[in-house]
Amino acid sequence: MKLWPLLTLNGLLGVPGAIAIGLWLLALPMIWVDTQFTIIGDPLPFWLAISAETARSLLTTIATAAITTLSMVYSIMLVVFTLAAGNIAPRLLQRFSRDRVNQITAGLLGGTFLYALTVLRASGPELRPEFSIFMAFLLAAASVLQVIHFVHSVSRSVTIDAEVAKISEQLEQQVNALLVETGAGSDELEESELKTALRAKQSGYVTVLDEAELLRIAREHDTSIAVRVAPSDFVLAGQTLAVAGFSEDDELAADAVHAAIVLQSYRGAVNDIRFSISILLEIALRALSPGVNDSFTAVACTDRIAAALVKPVSEGMRGDVRCDQDGVARLAVPGLSLEDLFNMTLHPLRQAARGNVLMLDHIAVVLNSLYSIAGSDARQLIVDHARALLETAGAGDPIPSDLDFLRKRLDFEID
Numbered sequence: 001m002k003l004w005p006l007l008t009l010n011g012l013l014g015v016p017g018a019i020a021i022g023l024w025l026l027a028l029p030m031i032w033v034d035t036q037f038t039i040i041g042d043p044l045p046f047w048l049a050i051s052a053e054t055a056r057s058l059l060t061t062i063a064t065a066a067i068t069t070l071s072m073v074y075s076i077m078l079v080v081f082t083l084a085a086g087n088i089a090p091r092l093l094q095r096f097s098r099d100r101v102n103q104i105t106a107g108l109l110g111g112t113f114l115y116a117l118t119v120l121r122a123s124g125p126e127l128r129p130e131f132s133i134f135m136a137f138l139l140a141a142a143s144v145l146q147v148i149h150f151v152h153s154v155s156r157s158v159t160i161d162a163e164v165a166k167i168s169e170q171l172e173q174q175v176n177a178l179l180v181e182t183g184a185g186s187d188e189l190e191e192s193e194l195k196t197a198l199r200a201k202q203s204g205y206v207t208v209l210d211e212a213e214l215l216r217i218a219r220e221h222d223t224s225i226a227v228r229v230a231p232s233d234f235v236l237a238g239q240t241l242a243v244a245g246f247s248e249d250d251e252l253a254a255d256a257v258h259a260a261i262v263l264q265s266y267r268g269a270v271n272d273i274r275f276s277i278s279i280l281l282e283i284a285l286r287a288l289s290p291g292v293n294d295s296f297t298a299v300a301c302t303d304r305i306a307a308a309l310v311k312p313v314s315e316g317m318r319g320d321v322r323c324d325q326d327g328v329a330r331l332a333v334p335g336l337s338l339e340d341l342f343n344m345t346l347h348p349l350r351q352a353a354r355g356n357v358l359m360l361d362h363i364a365v366v367l368n369s370l371y372s373i374a375g376s377d378a379r380q381l382i383v384d385h386a387r388a389l390l391e392t393a394g395a396g397d398p399i400p401s402d403l404d405f406l407r408k409r410l411d412f413e414i415d
Helices: 005-009 014-037 053-086 090-097 100-122 130-157 162-177 212-220 250-259 272-290 295-308 310-315 337-354 358-373 376-397 399-409
Strands: 196-199 203-209 225-227 240-244 261-264 321-323 329-332
Touching: 005 225, 005 240, 014 358, 053 100, 053 130, 053 212, 100 130, 162 272, 162 295, 162 310, 203 212, 212 225, 212 250, 212 329, 272 295, 272 337, 295 310, 295 337, 295 358, 310 337, 310 358, 310 376, 337 358, 337 376, 358 376, 358 399, 376 399
Parallel strands: 225 329
Antiparallel strands: 196 240, 203 261, 225 240, 321 329
């Protein structure tokens, strides 16, 4: 399955456009129903009966209101984007453009406008499309309710805590997908036998790495594939993306592998763990900067990062090798180890919190909480980060009582 068209259209273009065109095309069968079952002069139920003049006036009002409200919706979204870029994090704009409420609202209003115009054009002395007009009325009512929901959603979008929670939920799902897999089969893959190098045809960020498709390709050709890049990596044209065991002359297999490793000019894939972590860190580091000085936002980001680490800390992370349903090692992909996750998240937070007693104290609280649920492998990592935390606090020239208080916060023993 080719995923990059979905990524390209999954913004304020593809989904709203599809909804608008669908509602526009709905006018055709509705008008046909009116031509078949509605005859001028026949008595109609009260909820359908309408005069020709009233019908045209109603359709004109619906079309005008829909396009005016659509302009207002895009104006509000522009304001929200500007506020988010300045106050929270510029990279949140991609999340806002993929928000389903924004997409559905724009599509519904645009489709209602096109539907009303089409029915208005079909109305005349010989045809008064009562069924179509009633559907236009229903679309107008649905648009009003959707706009109310849109305003509610937008009011939450500029709330930092709400956005941090949403990002954290997505990050937690992504990280949990890397948990230890039981019964996966062999964890060894002979990469020395893989001679065919597949090189990037263009430069860009790895936004999608379709492991299921790569596993299928390897199984179909009875070989193995070792991927050399990870999601969010920037790849230069000509750089090796993967090595495989099939022949260099097998262009179909090579094209399939290239299709499963998607490169784009910018980062921001939905399944990119590093990108989700970067957004949370960007919010936290911006909050800790002297210009913003919002420690409680950084504390919230730290809490949500810790929530995403709960299952990996307690259950462990899976390795780099993927096996097929028969337990045969077919695919090797660069993974994220538990140490990588700790280093990516806690090191920047600890370094930025130097001299901030509130933030240093909260990092110690988080380390305590993680240590209480950690397995044996994870506990040593937590101890190492706790030691680094104390060293960072000491380098910030604290008073002795603050440093003693921070040391007492750590309930576990540090070598």
